Amino acid sequence: MKTVLRSIYTYTDYREYIRDSYTQKKTEEKMTLRDFARKAGFNTHTFLTNVIEKKRSLTQESAAKVAKGLGLKPNERTYLELMVRFGNAKTIDEKNDIYEQMCASMPRSEIRKIGSEYYEIFRNPYILTVREMVALPEFQEDPRWISKRLHPHITTGQAEKAISTLLEAKLLDRDKKGRLRQATADLTTGAEVKSLAIALYHKQLLELATQSIDSTPAKDRDISSLTLNISKSEYDFIKRRTAAFRLEILDFLKKKREDMGKEFPEEHKRAIYYLNMQLFNATELPW
Structure with missing residues (x-):
């Protein structure tokens, strides 16, 4: 056969x-x-x-x-x-440049098949930020409102593209009245593209964190660091605790929102924040 x-x-x-x-x-x-x-x-x-x-x-x-x-x-x-x-x-930058050449070299009908949708979402951090903004009580599906509300600002064209990308990826959909709402979809792609997209996402979030030191008053941000002398087992312990802490934050927010209801009646004023955590080596690894 x-x-x-x-x-x-x-x-x-x-x-x-x-x-x-x-x-x-x-x-x-x-x-x-x-x-x-x-x-x-x-x-x-x-x-x-x-x-x-x-x-x-x-x-x-x-x-x-x-x-x-x-x-x-x-x-x-x-x-x-x-x-x-x-x-x-x-x-990562070299991979990114070549990946874009790969997309440019193929027939347009084939582009989606190698995960360009996933790549587009993660290579531009503001796209997922727009998805979170949809849940804000005062959200307006107006590219000008979105572009001015984001920090740093994006263009109205980028705001329009973010919404269309999220709708196409089924990370947003519309209710019976046609209003945008968050939806859940599995983004699947090859391991290489997934790894590249997420690495680019992390790099750009780190750049945004650097910019926030100058653009955001200290009282409205929390940036701190530690320099540690640790063994492999201590490193593994910190990674586990960090992962557990991320889950604890997500569970706390989910439970609080469920208790309060979708419209957040008790805490109407809300903003979107990034929470970055970095643990990386300052010397060559002996293990």
Whole structure:
């Protein structure tokens, strides 16, 4: 029975794509890994085995050979080479730049399939902030109101895009009267895109925290730090307690809102805050 291989544009991990493509050819064409290597122009099949098993990485030159072996079209070859660069990138900023090139190189009908929706939401922190603003008692679905209320301000165009993105992702929907309300949806995508999006989100929140030192009076913010001499077990303990603290805050707010009702009658004046917690190494790790 003939199997249908997923479009190359649904992949962000080139190893996964090569593995699936070879598996299909092995099943339908009885192609061996030696045959594949010979067709691609490699001297030995062990290199491809090591690539699939994550023991070796492709280069741009070897990616071109793999594209030849798989019989890829020019635009598919370009996408494969970008996937290789994406997988080999060392920094978040480099990955971000290549990911945007990947999106630009594919047919528009394929963009959603690699998680661009997820990426768009997390690469711009204000989008999730707008989702939280919808629950404010005084919220107005007016891009000018949203743009001026956010700190720092965004443009009206960004406010409009945030709402449309959230509606498309089903993180917002409308009630019977057509008013915006928060909704819950599972954002699913490949691990690589998810990791990139969340890393970008954290980086930008840290930048916003830095800006708040100058733009927000000390009485309206809480920024503090500790420098600690700790062991691996103490590090693990702090991580567990930090995670428990985040859950405690969320449970507290959820319970309070349930007790008060959706309109917050007892505490009408509300604002959206970011809570960042950072624990990172200042020396090389001995464990």
